[in-house]
Amino acid sequence: MRKNSNHTYSFFSLCTVLLVFLITSILSVLVYPAQSIATTTVSVVPSTVTASMGQNFNINVNISSVSDLYGWEFKLGWNSTLLDAVNVTEGTFLKNSSETFFVPKINNTVGYMLVDCTLLGNVDGVSGNGTLAVVEFYVEGIGESVLDLFNTTLINSREQTITHQSTDGYGYFTFAHDVAVINIIASQTIVLPGQSIEINVTVENQGGYTESFNVTVCYNLEVIETQLVSLDPEEYTVLTFTWDTTGVDKGDYTISAEATVVAGETDTTDNTKVVESMITVLSQGHDVAIKGVTPSKTVTGQGFSLFIHVIAKNYGTSEETFNVTAYYNDIAIILPNGQNYTTTTLTSGNSTTLTLTWNTTGVAKGNYTITAKATTLPYETDTEDNSNTDGIVLITIPGDINGDRTVNILDCIVLANHFSHRDGDGHTPSTKEWKDCLNSDINSDNRVNILDCIILAGKFGQTWA
Numbered sequence: 001m002r003k004n005s006n007h008t009y010s011f012f013s014l015c016t017v018l019l020v021f022l023i024t025s026i027l028s029v030l031v032y033p034a035q036s037i038a039t040t041t042v043s044v045v046p047s048t049v050t051a052s053m054g055q056n057f058n059i060n061v062n063i064s065s066v067s068d069l070y071g072w073e074f075k076l077g078w079n080s081t082l083l084d085a086v087n088v089t090e091g092t093f094l095k096n097s098s099e100t101f102f103v104p105k106i107n108n109t110v111g112y113m114l115v116d117c118t119l120l121g122n123v124d125g126v127s128g129n130g131t132l133a134v135v136e137f138y139v140e141g142i143g144e145s146v147l148d149l150f151n152t153t154l155i156n157s158r159e160q161t162i163t164h165q166s167t168d169g170y171g172y173f174t175f176a177h178d179v180a181v182i183n184i185i186a187s188q189t190i191v192l193p194g195q196s197i198e199i200n201v202t203v204e205n206q207g208g209y210t211e212s213f214n215v216t217v218c219y220n221l222e223v224i225e226t227q228l229v230s231l232d233p234e235e236y237t238v239l240t241f242t243w244d245t246t247g248v249d250k251g252d253y254t255i256s257a258e259a260t261v262v263a264g265e266t267d268t269t270d271n272t273k274v275v276e277s278m279i280t281v282l283s284q285g286h287d288v289a290i291k292g293v294t295p296s297k298t299v300t301g302q303g304f305s306l307f308i309h310v311i312a313k314n315y316g317t318s319e320e321t322f323n324v325t326a327y328y329n330d331i332a333i334i335l336p337n338g339q340n341y342t343t344t345t346l347t348s349g350n351s352t353t354l355t356l357t358w359n360t361t362g363v364a365k366g367n368y369t370i371t372a373k374a375t376t377l378p379y380e381t382d383t384e385d386n387s388n389t390d391g392i393v394l395i396t397i398p399g400d401i402n403g404d405r406t407v408n409i410l411d412c413i414v415l416a417n418h419f420s421h422r423d424g425d426g427h428t429p430s431t432k433e434w435k436d437c438l439n440s441d442i443n444s445d446n447r448v449n450i451l452d453c454i455i456l457a458g459k460f461g462q463t464w465a
Contacts, residue, residue, distance in 0.1 A: 051171065075149075090102040191280070216260075217255065399460065
């Protein structure tokens with residue numbers, strides 16, 4: 001009987017221990033929940049895309065919760081009748097850590113791409129979240145398409161496969177909202193004050209929805225007129241606007257037409273268009289003007305020539321013959337023919353560009369302001385614009401291209417950078433590079449060549465205060 005009692009006691013003791021363990025385990029789960037292990041995921045982001053036909057859009061192929069990623073590969077498929085892949089670029093996830101090797105292969109006929117990337121060298125893999133690649137698409141059709149991410153492979157630095165899951169994207173592609181000004185023509189380009197000009201504007205609905213929008217025509221920033229138009233998809237029309245120039249000052253005006261941006265429109269670059277030629281409003285009587293004066297160089301060597309480009313215009317109603325003189329400071333420039341002026345004849349409303357040669361022999365070193373003046377005509381009343389000042393020229397040592405009053409290695413570098421260039425070609429006008437190129441043509445033969453190098457070499461090391 002004692003023996004059975006001992007067995008019974010042992011059995012109950014064991015049950016008690018198991019029960020306590022079970023309760024403790026349950027409590028530990030309730031009090032300290034187990035942390036879930038995050039799953040590595042490769043996904044298309046955003047997961048849903050909406051874009052219009054004719055529009056470009058980007059998607060990212062992102063990775064999350066990865067450890068020790070050394071290399072990756074994915075395939076991406078799409079409906080080739082709706083989309084074209086424009087470009088694939090590497091994301092920052094691996095390349096921000098170390099040097100990489102990135103290879104994309106695109107087949108737009110099938111609608112498929114294969115993209116590979118790996119780190120290079122004996123380096124650790126990268127952990128965390130980020131972007132593997134950025135894909136740019138162009139929408140060429142209407143419909144829906146899965147952005148099918150498949151056959152994804154992830155490799156760690158020990159050449160082991162990383163377990164993961166992949167998530168596709170999906171795209172909805174619709175007609176575009178798109179209106180455009182496709183042409184603008186003025187009936188005249190030269191008018192007397194008070195005359196009217198007809199301006200014909202062709203507008204088109206290049207989208208897939210019926211659109212109602214305003215079209216506004218301006219001279220410079222002043223509104224001439226606004227008209228409302230409604231167009232079905234792919235429909236166009238010609239609108240006629242009338243500009244009454246009564247009260248408009250003489251001058252040259254830019255005529256533009258603008259279609260308002262419709263809801264959902266993304267391609268807005270063609271919503272505005274300007275008339276190719278400026279419109280000139282004349283003044284009654286005799287009236288000439290200097291519209292601009294520009295020296296061919298801002299720095300020139302003492303004793304060498306440069307050119308002064310002068311734009312003269314006749315705003316009057318009669319043909320005019322008049323003289324134009326260029327000045328450095330208040331001193332008239334003597335031209336190669338020994339005269340200090342050039343004579344030009346202009347019909348009403350027309351302009352010309354005169355090129356005057358300034359030989360700087362005997363001109364002291366220093367900065368000079370360039371001015372051009374037209375002679376006052378008989379009975380001319382508006383003479384304020386007969387003179388125009390624009391531009392400063394430094395007369396310096398030949399070869400001092402950068403104008404620091406010393407001929408040194410810095411000037412050699414500038415000349416070398418523009419060697420064989422002609423008359424500033426290849427540079428955007430008014431930029432430093434354009435000016436440096438013109439100034440490098442020391443002898444003003446419209447080309448930077450060995451002759452300019454010889455002049456610079458002959459003055460190398462010279463300085464003036």
